[in-house]
Amino acid sequence: MRTDTTEQQLLEGLALNNRKAIETIYKQHYNMVQALILNNSGYPDDARDIFQEAMIVLYEKVRSGSFELNCQLKTYLYSVCRRLWLKRLAQMQRSFSEVENLRDTVPVEDELERHEQRNRDFQVMEQSLNSLGEPCRSLLKAYYLEMKSMVEIACEFGYTNADNAKNQKYKCLMRLKKIFSQHIK
Amino acid sequence: MQDNALIDTVERYLRGEMLPEEKLFFEHVRSTNPDVDQLVIEHTRFLSQLTQYGETSRLKTELQTVHRQLAEEGQLGEQRPAIVVTLWKKYKRVVFVAASIAGITALFISGLVALLSPKVSKDKVDYLINVVNHQNAKINNIANQVNSKEAPVFDGFGTGFLIDGKGYLITNAHVVRNAREIDVQNTLGNYHARLIRLDPQADLALLKIDDTTYRPFIGLPYGISKSDGDLGEDLFTLGYPRPEIVYNKGYLSAATGHGEDTTSFQLTIAANPGNSGTPVFNNDGEVIGVINSSQHDAQGMVFAVRSKNIFRAIDSIKADSSLQSIDSSLVHLHMPLTSALKGVDRQKQIKRIEDYIFIVKRN
Numbered sequence: 001m002r003t004d005t006t007e008q009q010l011l012e013g014l015a016l017n018n019r020k021a022i023e024t025i026y027k028q029h030y031n032m033v034q035a036l037i038l039n040n041s042g043y044p045d046d047a048r049d050i051f052q053e054a055m056i057v058l059y060e061k062v063r064s065g066s067f068e069l070n071c072q073l074k075t076y077l078y079s080v081c082r083r084l085w086l087k088r089l090a091q092m093q094r095s096f097s098e099v100e101n102l103r104d105t106v107p108v109e110d111e112l113e114r115h116e117q118r119n120r121d122f123q124v125m126e127q128s129l130n131s132l133g134e135p136c137r138s139l140l141k142a143y144y145l146e147m148k149s150m151v152e153i154a155c156e157f158g159y160t161n162a163d164n165a166k167n168q169k170y171k172c173l174m175r176l177k178k179i180f181s182q183h184i185k
Numbered sequence: 186m187q188d189n190a191l192i193d194t195v196e197r198y199l200r201g202e203m204l205p206e207e208k209l210f211f212e213h214v215r216s217t218n219p220d221v222d223q224l225v226i227e228h229t230r231f232l233s234q235l236t237q238y239g240e241t242s243r244l245k246t247e248l249q250t251v252h253r254q255l256a257e258e259g260q261l262g263e264q265r266p267a268i269v270v271t272l273w274k275k276y277k278r279v280v281f282v283a284a285s286i287a288g289i290t291a292l293f294i295s296g297l298v299a300l301l302s303p304k305v306s307k308d309k310v311d312y313l314i315n316v317v318n319h320q321n322a323k324i325n326n327i328a329n330q331v332n333s334k335e336a337p338v339f340d341g342f343g344t345g346f347l348i349d350g351k352g353y354l355i356t357n358a359h360v361v362r363n364a365r366e367i368d369v370q371n372t373l374g375n376y377h378a379r380l381i382r383l384d385p386q387a388d389l390a391l392l393k394i395d396d397t398t399y400r401p402f403i404g405l406p407y408g409i410s411k412s413d414g415d416l417g418e419d420l421f422t423l424g425y426p427r428p429e430i431v432y433n434k435g436y437l438s439a440a441t442g443h444g445e446d447t448t449s450f451q452l453t454i455a456a457n458p459g460n461s462g463t464p465v466f467n468n469d470g471e472v473i474g475v476i477n478s479s480q481h482d483a484q485g486m487v488f489a490v491r492s493k494n495i496f497r498a499i500d501s502i503k504a505d506s507s508l509q510s511i512d513s514s515l516v517h518l519h520m521p522l523t524s525a526l527k528g529v530d531r532q533k534q535i536k537r538i539e540d541y542i543f544i545v546k547r548n
Contacts, residue, residue, distance in 0.1 A: 019247065019251065030255070122238055126242075129238075
């Protein structure tokens with residue numbers, strides 16, 4: 001089954017972090033996932049966590065350039081959430097008695113494996129940034145993530161000129177690299 | 186400070202901020218100086234990890250915002266447990282009072298009913314119980330008879346595999362020729378199937394699972410290849426020479442089949458009679474053939490129909506309008522051309538394929 005055009009547009013929107021697209025997917029599919037979790041010994045907070053993680057999996061998929069799900073978005077999200085929740089339950093040693101196991105699922109194991117790797121990288125990066133301390137952390141974020149110019153940064157962080165800010169940024173980057181490579185091992 | 190300048194240069198290069206001549210010069214330096222090249226590669230990776238972190242955390246914030254907003258608007262459905270708990274706390278007393286009133290009322294009414302209802306003799310009740318038991322026994326008997334009629338004794342076995350998740354299977358024509366009943370069974374269950382078309386010349390048959398308990402698959406993990414495969418290419422099979430699924434590995438050993446038949450090829454692999462209809466996969470998880478016969482006097486000498494013939498057979502089936510009345514969804518039969526198993530290791534390939542392979546039983 002091919003992804004239809006409206007769903008494709010939603011996915012393209014998600015790839016661009018578009019608020020409207022995220023909201024639409026949320027409205028259309030959140031309750032289905034919530035029902036799955038609540039019916040299987042979960043709480044509303046679990047539903048939120050699982051759904052949001054599935055959205056990240058989907059985001060990673062569309063960011064890698066694949067807007068073709070080969071199934072409906074609903075089936076895809078359901079399959080991912082089901083898998084994620086099964087795993088979470090196994091970790092908590094609770095059991096799963098899917099009430100609506102008549103619903104279709106598609107295989108998502110490979111994607112979740114990749115997602116887990118990315119998730120680990122994400123956490124290591126977060127830890128590294130946190131242990132880097134200020135002002136390094138904000139400085140790097142401003143330059144690399146918020147794409148601010150060195151002039152803006154110099155102004156914002158109180159450096160005398162852009163070159164000074166650049167020097168500082170370089171030192172911070174080297175420290176971050178070092179911490180990251182220690183953590184990742 | 187030199188490193189600082191270098192990193193800066195690398196970043197300008199990665200962001201595409203260099204002038205054409207500068208870029209050309211830098212690429213020249215990069216190609217002649219392995220250290221610089223290494224730095225570019227390593228820095229690219231690190232930066233992509235950093236930006237991925239940034240993007241994911243931005244998405245996370247966005248998701249939280251959307252969640253909070255939708256929850257406030259009451260668009261996220263009722264969050265049952267939480268609400269029930271607060272309501273319970275709030276109305277505990279009221280509930281107790283209500284429950285006691287309900288209990289008293291119930292007692293009162295049942296007393297009233299017992300008092301006012303007409304008296305029925307015990308004999309009458311016993312008689313009715315007897316009649317009901319008798320009827321039940323009769324129904325059970327009939328059901329058993331029906332069941333035993335519906336369970337045919339199968340005397341022929343082969344293998345089949347899905348070419349469309351809706352339930353279309355390919356097996357050999359010789360497996361199902363003159364069959365009265367066909368059942369197929371995979372790791373998930375046993376299903377009734379019917380023959381759509383025999384192609385005795387290519388030794389292929391198209392079956393369709395015709396059973397309400399069958400849950401269609403969306404898409405297949407493997408693809409059906411239109412290419413021929415190369416001499417010496419590694420191949421593997423998953424089939425049912427016995428009631429257990431069996432994996433075998435071999436190679437393409439001749440470009441033609443029995444008697445220089447160009448529609449099939451020879452492979453060297455272990456195969457048994459129940460392997461008829463078994464799909465032959467290449468390393469990418471594409472079906473390149475269907476096992477149909479083996480040379481009895483030579484071990485491991487097996488022939489397979491090229492998968493190209495499946496396409497030919499399906500095309501001619503689709504062109505035959507008389508089949509539309511037998512199966513209206515035939516026009517939607519769609520074979521996957523690409524495999525999702527490329528570069529996946531063998532154990533995982535097998536795990537993902539096995540549910541799509543069936544034992545074909547006929548009588």
